[in-house]
Amino acid sequence: MANSGGVGKTTLTVNLAYQLALQGKTVAMLGCDPNGSLTLFCGLDDPPPEKTLDYVLRSEFKGDYPLVPVWRNQIDGVDACLGGLPLTATTQRLVLDKRGAYLLADALEDYPLPHDVVLIDCPGTIEQLHVAALSASTSVLITLKPEDKDLDAMAKLLEWISATRSELRLKPAPRVMGVVPNGAKKRAMHRDNLGLSGIDGVIGLPEIMRQMQIQMFPTIKDGAYIANAAAAGLPLGLYRPNDPSNRVYEKIATAITQEIT
Amino acid sequence: MARNSKRSIDTMFGGAIAAQEGETIAQLKEEIENLKSRSGQSLLLPVSEIQPLQLPGNLKQPRLYFDPIKMERLKESIQKHGVLEPILVRPRKEGGYETISGERRWRSCCELGKETVPGIVREMSDETALEAALIAHLLNEEITAIEQTESILSLISLHLDTAIVDIKSALYKVNNSHIRGNENSRIFTEEELSAVNNILGEFGMKLSSFVSNRLPMLNLAPEILEAVRAGRISPTNAVLLNRQKPELHSELVEQAEGLTKQDVMVLVKEIAEEHAGGTAPPIVPLSDRVFARIKAIRRKKSLLSSSKAQKKLGQIDRLLEEIEQMGL
Numbered sequence: 001m002a003n004s005g006g007v008g009k010t011t012l013t014v015n016l017a018y019q020l021a022l023q024g025k026t027v028a029m030l031g032c033d034p035n036g037s038l039t040l041f042c043g044l045d046d047p048p049p050e051k052t053l054d055y056v057l058r059s060e061f062k063g064d065y066p067l068v069p070v071w072r073n074q075i076d077g078v079d080a081c082l083g084g085l086p087l088t089a090t091t092q093r094l095v096l097d098k099r100g101a102y103l104l105a106d107a108l109e110d111y112p113l114p115h116d117v118v119l120i121d122c123p124g125t126i127e128q129l130h131v132a133a134l135s136a137s138t139s140v141l142i143t144l145k146p147e148d149k150d151l152d153a154m155a156k157l158l159e160w161i162s163a164t165r166s167e168l169r170l171k172p173a174p175r176v177m178g179v180v181p182n183g184a185k186k187r188a189m190h191r192d193n194l195g196l197s198g199i200d201g202v203i204g205l206p207e208i209m210r211q212m213q214i215q216m217f218p219t220i221k222d223g224a225y226i227a228n229a230a231a232a233g234l235p236l237g238l239y240r241p242n243d244p245s246n247r248v249y250e251k252i253a254t255a256i257t258q259e260i261t
Numbered sequence: 262m263a264r265n266s267k268r269s270i271d272t273m274f275g276g277a278i279a280a281q282e283g284e285t286i287a288q289l290k291e292e293i294e295n296l297k298s299r300s301g302q303s304l305l306l307p308v309s310e311i312q313p314l315q316l317p318g319n320l321k322q323p324r325l326y327f328d329p330i331k332m333e334r335l336k337e338s339i340q341k342h343g344v345l346e347p348i349l350v351r352p353r354k355e356g357g358y359e360t361i362s363g364e365r366r367w368r369s370c371c372e373l374g375k376e377t378v379p380g381i382v383r384e385m386s387d388e389t390a391l392e393a394a395l396i397a398h399l400l401n402e403e404i405t406a407i408e409q410t411e412s413i414l415s416l417i418s419l420h421l422d423t424a425i426v427d428i429k430s431a432l433y434k435v436n437n438s439h440i441r442g443n444e445n446s447r448i449f450t451e452e453e454l455s456a457v458n459n460i461l462g463e464f465g466m467k468l469s470s471f472v473s474n475r476l477p478m479l480n481l482a483p484e485i486l487e488a489v490r491a492g493r494i495s496p497t498n499a500v501l502l503n504r505q506k507p508e509l510h511s512e513l514v515e516q517a518e519g520l521t522k523q524d525v526m527v528l529v530k531e532i533a534e535e536h537a538g539g540t541a542p543p544i545v546p547l548s549d550r551v552f553a554r555i556k557a558i559r560r561k562k563s564l565l566s567s568s569k570a571q572k573k574l575g576q577i578d579r580l581l582e583e584i585e586q587m588g589l
Contacts, residue, residue: 097421121319148266148268148273151270151273152268154271154276155273155276155277156276156277158274158277158280158281159276159277159280162277162280162281162283162284163280165284166283166284167285173288189265190268190448192264192266193270197264199264202264203269203270203271204270207272208270208271208274211278212274212277212278212285
């Protein structure tokens with residue numbers, strides 16, 4: 001999740017899926033974003049409405065997830081249920097449905113996916129699909145750019161998560177597994193926000209996260225290759241196996257593996 | 262927060278931190294309340310491997326009073342029915358467990374020579390353990406209002422990471438500024454205040470009544486405190502008695518037993534008057550007192566010439582004039 005766009009949510013999703021598959025796990029990615037970026041990042045074509053996540057959240061859904069294999073010629077174990085434009089209508093339906101907040105959780109409970117890990121790629125603004133995603137999750141990963149506007153938006157996301165999981169009485173409540181700073185550049189603002197400038201009185205994100213007992217994963221530096229890999233529809237690990245950012249994704253994947261065992 | 266930022270990172274995350282803290286209290290409260298119904302999921306823990314909660318010195322534990330009569334009753338009940346509600350413990354690094362909630366039940370089992378006690382084991386950090394212990398303490402129906410007040414203060418102190426004495430004085434100040442209609446004059450930040458209200462609300466209390474009815478309970482004279490602990494007088498009455506002179510305390514405590522608040526108010530007045538009666542000067546007629554006062558003040562020329570005094574003198578003059586009129 002994130003409360004701003006373009007901060008690396010889908011990038012994180014596809015790269016974690018790839019790294020988890022490398023570790024022998026099977027992974028299902030659920031695209032919750034009406035922009036359908038997951039489709040693009042997987043190198044696929046936009047699916048028809050009945051082949052999107054929208055179908056999973058309909059009353060006629062009977063466990064036949066519209067899953068598509070991803071990067072199958074290069075690695076086994078990764079599937080995706082794509083999002084896209086049809087999800088704008090889903091959002092409206094969720095508001096009206098009596099169990100709207102729990103529809104995704106209900107689907108996953110009634111028809112469990114066989115995969116080891118399910119990764120949900122959320123939109124960049126808090127809305128109804130976030131509620132459904134939160135209630136279906138065990139853990140939340142948050143991405144952000146080390147900009148003030150993203151920090152402020154993330155603070156609001158954290159507040160929203162606290163309020164919503166209490167309000168929905170989620171048991172067990174999904175916990176914030178960690179924060180992944182993304183797209184860090186050699187700029188004063190980024191260094192300050194990441195607690196790297198060592199100036200007195202400049203409090204960075206790491207200190208606040210320590211206070212909130214939320215793990216901070218290593219920072220992913222800005223680089224053209226990440227965007228290029230996405231454009232090619234590949235995870236960075238396949239597009240540029242030696243890129244140092246792969247180590248960060250690997251580390252987060254390992255943390256997820258530990259969480260599920 | 263970057264060096265040129267207008268909005269500080271503390272401001273950004275204040276709401277998120279407060280929301281998270283409010284959540285842990287609600288969660289722990291619910292979890293502890295549900296222990297009773299979770300007896301099926303409890304393990305039988307060896308009594309000998311359990312010890313009381315051990316925390317580093319800076320974390321103040323809820324004070325437990327082991328009333329011998331109540332302990333006897335608890336032992337009898339355990340002897341008859343066993344431990345109905347599992348105790349809550351955390352595992353120790355060195356092996357064994359520490360009690361979070363249920364120290365009385367565990368002690369009873371020790372004394373009864375039981376080998377095991379049903380318990381639920383949860384990993385907890387020192388802070389969470391203290392918070393859970395305080396909440397468990399607060400949910401115990403048998404604790405006195407004084408113990409409850411102490412535990413709530415500890416809980417607030419834990420959440421705001423501020424010493425209890427400072428919390429107390431800050432609460433008084435906030436309440437006073439509310440009464441005077443001032444804004445929360447920077448005593449607590451907005452988030453801190455909302456955390457305080459949250460904690461109080463969780464236990465059905467409001468800041469104003471907590472300050473005026475509960476906090477004074479912590480300053481009770483030893484004699485009065487003892488009477489409250491023994492259940493002889495109510496905490497509210499204790500606060501009333503505590504306002505009287507220390508030499509009257511023992512007499513008041515004795516007579517206040519079992520009285521309502523209204524009765525105690527009457528009693529306090531009576532006893533105070535009775536004691537004042539012995540030393541009071543003989544009653545002088547009112548008119549003599551007024552003449553004596555006027556005589557005494559006559560020489561204080563500079564005081565009388567001040568505008569404030571002049572105003573008052575004007576009032577007296579008018580009143581005397583009214584009295585004169587009555588005689589006509």
